[in-house]
Amino acid sequence: MIPPELVEERARLAAVRSALAGMLATARLRVATGDVVAGDRYTAETLGRMLKSHAKELAEEPDGPLYFGRLWFGTAPTAGEHRGQRYHLGRRHVTDESGQPLVIDWRAPVSRAFYRASVREPLGVRERRRYGWTGGHPAELTGFEDERLDTGTAPDTVSRLVAAEIERPRVGPMRDIVATIQPEQDELVRLDLDRTVCVQGGPGSGKTAVGLHRAAYLLYTHRQRLRRGGVLVVGPNPAFLRYIAAVLPTLGEVDVAQRTLAELIDRHPVTAVDSEAAAVVKHDPRMAAVLQRAVRDRVTEPAGPLVVPDGSYRWRLPVESLRRLVDDVRREDLPYGIARERLRARVADRLRRQAEARGETPGAAWLRRTARCRPVTTFLDTVWPTIRPEELLTLLLGDPATLARAADGILDSVEQAALIRPRTSRSAIGRRARSANWSEADLVLLDEIAGLLDHLPGHGHIVVDEAQDLSPMQCRAVARRCRHGSLTVLGDLAQGTTPWAASDWREQLTHLGRPDATVMPLTAGFRVPAAILDLANRLLPELGVEVPVTRSVRTDGELRIRPVADLAAATVTAVRAALARDGSIAVIATDERLSALAVALADAGITATGVDENADGARVTLLPATLAKGLEYDHVVVVEPVEIIEVEPRGRQRLYVVLTRAVSRLDVLHHRPLPTTLLPPSDPGGDGPGR
Structure with missing residues (x-):
């Protein structure tokens, strides 16, 4: 028999769904009639955009869970104006026909108590209720869990419903965490707009989710201030942006720009590849001084009246x-x-x-x-001649004498030689610039020159994820677009995999133009189970950075490390076993190894797609180790760890990333001996039994 209180809650849910449907119908009607009530064409267009945006927000997941919690304030003085009140909290504000709130937006000031109230500091809260839902459409309310904060009966451990939400299988893109935000995460989310903060977070600590939720919170709280410049999210690669793309719309924010750095500074297609030596010099912060001198040297003294x-x-x-x-x-x-x-x-x-x-x-x-x-x-x-970035950079990199003048005392002769391209005559500079092949690093230099020539369009707030991998020159490109705004800098120094990856946040923040920003660690791991995270943490002493160790709050999860004779056959077996359970699956290896594994899976009749492919219903992803950063899968199969280490200079950092992509189960398959760092003290031989 259904408890009476659950029957009451389900009736309330029906009323809230009806109210939301009414809000959506009203919004669509306003879109249809907006051009009639507007006084002129400009006003009609502006009003139309606003109304369509509002309607789109309301239409997002109308059948999903409309609220996740309830606050019941007591009569203590700390309850203030909320004494005796009850509030249901959800992803967006819902009102009835009279305008009375049925659901309070999670970003509203009163919602802060839901995330931070505790037995020690109840913040006036008598009782906190969390709701359990099915994942269907429409989502069904299955139950609830109450915590009495005023009597000290709230559990000391993570709520059962919170744990179930955290551990729910990951199929599809990243989800929001509004139902599971922890106090230390909420503190970061609700920092004021004027604060730049750097979040050092280990694997599974929720730093990306915190950054996205902070963007949504700032837009809700400071919408007018951010209307002109807006909010920008900068991610490491297109796969990562696709993975996080659904988070902000589910939080009611559909107008946030999401770009990779390459897209942000995109002036030309990338058609050239630098030598390693040239790329390192081009990303070095001293290049900013070289380019500045090259620009200033274009100014000459007047020779006559x-x-x-x-x-x-x-x-x-x-x-x-x-x-x-x-x-x-x-x-x-x-x-x-x-x-x-x-x-x-x-x-x-x-x-x-x-x-x-x-x-x-x-x-x-x-x-x-x-x-x-x-x-x-x-x-x-x-x-004071006009400068075009392409012509200046072509001259600088094509004429040793010009480069020598600009780089004198900044770059040595070996570094200058690494930059020089085939010599170009001055008369051919313009023609060469128009037809030049540009590398990724060249685009960063062109952006630096453009910033020396004029102010570039900026944003009110920028969220930068995987910021430890940005070079100093890339950091400057971000800083140019946030001269008068603030930053949320997200990353993990232990996961730095680029040749110029940061080893110290203070230095990186200086390149980002915010040397005095606060650095705040997140050390509780919510997504990666303890056994998996403990394995990855064995690599930390060899990564050359000082970061706090992340400890998982999860005791579930499975880890199996197996020496095998045939890697391809073992991968097929592991994937087939994973398919018998719920959730997403990734096979991670080096690019070269992945090609052979793809053939083996196809021959076995298992559908597997690349990370850049969109295949409906495909649960298995073939993921190069170089693209694994920021992504999460329920079950991960890592193939031949030692190859991942050997293929690049920062291979150990890459392996640390790869091992922490699993949020439920991890299989490590190896034919060659494991890196000794991964072996437990009791297994010095290198090929211990599977576990």
């Missing part, structure tokens, strides 16, 4: 006056392109003063005409 015809009269500025104007503008340290226009305006103003001294009254039209006349423009083109 400026003469401007004006009807029957000629205005004349002597060379000494022009030199003072150039020096004054130089000292103002403006972006190059803005400084050029500042110099134009100063020259025109001096000419205006001469005209006024002769009794004339030049107006705005005269000033504009004079500033754009041929003699003034010729003067500017001589002493």
Whole structure:
């Protein structure tokens, strides 16, 4: 028999669903009639965008769980204005026909108590209720769990329903964590907009989810301030962005830009590959000084006076006056392109003063005409010429003499030689720039030059994930787009896999333009079971960074390490066994090894897709170790760990990443001896029994 209280809760759910349907119908009606009520075309377009966005938000998962918790405040003074009140908390605000709230948005100030109240500090809360749901459409309310905070009867361990939600199989993209946010995570989510924070979080600590939920919280709390610049999420690769793409829409935010860094600075297709030596130099922060000097060296001293015809009269500025104007503008340290226009305006103003001294009254039209006349423009083109980033970089990398002047005292001769391309004549620079092949690092340099020439469009807040892998020059590209905003920097120094990966957050934050930002660790692992995380943690002493060890709160999960004679056959067996259970599956290996495993799985009749493919119903993903970062799967099969270590200089860091992609079960298959670091103290031989 269903308990009366559960019957009451289900009746409330039906009422909330009805109210949401009414809100959606009203929103769609407003979209249909918005152009009629608007007074003009611009207003109609603006109103239409707002109404369509609102309707889209309401339409997201209307059959999903509409709330996950309830707060019941007591009568203690700490309850304040909420004394005796009960609030249901969900992913978005739901009201009835009269406008009374039925569900409170998880980002509202009152919701803070749901995440942070405890027996020690109840924050005025009498009782906290968590709801259990099925995963169907519509989602069914299956039960609830109460915690009495005012009497000290709340459990000390993680709630049963919270644990079930955390451990639920992962099929499809990343989910939000609004029902499971922990106090230390909530503290980070609700930091004010003006705060830049760096979250050092180990595998499964929820740092990515925290960053995305902070973006949603800031948009909810500071929507007007963020309306112009908006919020940007920068991820490490397209696969990662696809994985997280559904989180913000489920939280009611559909207008957040999500880009890889390559997409952010995309000026040209990448059609060239640098040598390792050239790439390292191009990503070095000293290149910023080289480029700045190259830009500044384009400015020359005036060689003669400026003469401007004006009807029957000629205005004349002597060379000494022009030199003072150039020096004054130089000292103002403006972006190059803005400084050029500042110099134009100063020259025109001096000419205006001469005209006024002769009794004339030049107006705005005269000033504009004079500033754009041929003699003034010729003067500017001589002493402060227009710069195009592609032409300047082509000249710099194609002419050893030009590079030597710009890099003198900054780069040594070996580093300069690594940068130089085949020599290009000055007359062919423009033609070469238009047809050049650009590498990924070249695009970073072009972006740096563009930032030296003018201010680039910015954002009110930027979330940067896997930030430990950004080079100093890539960090500067992010910082340029957040001059007047704030950052949420997410990463794990132990997972740094690029040649220029950061080993210290303070240095990385300096490159991001926020040297004084707060660094806050997340050390509780919620996604990766303890046995799996403990295995990966054995690698930490060899990774060359100092990070707090992440300890899992989960005692479930399975780990099997097996020496095998035939890796392909063993992989087929492991995948077939995994398919008998719920959840997503990934086979992770080096690129070369993965090709052979793909053939073996196909021959066995097992459908497996690449990480970039969209195959409906495919549960098995073939994942190169180089693309594993940030992704999670219920069951992971790691094939030949030693090959992952050997294939790249930071192979141990890569293996650390790979081993921590499993959120339920991990199979480690090896034919060659395991890296000794992974062996437990009781197994010095290297090929101990499967476990």
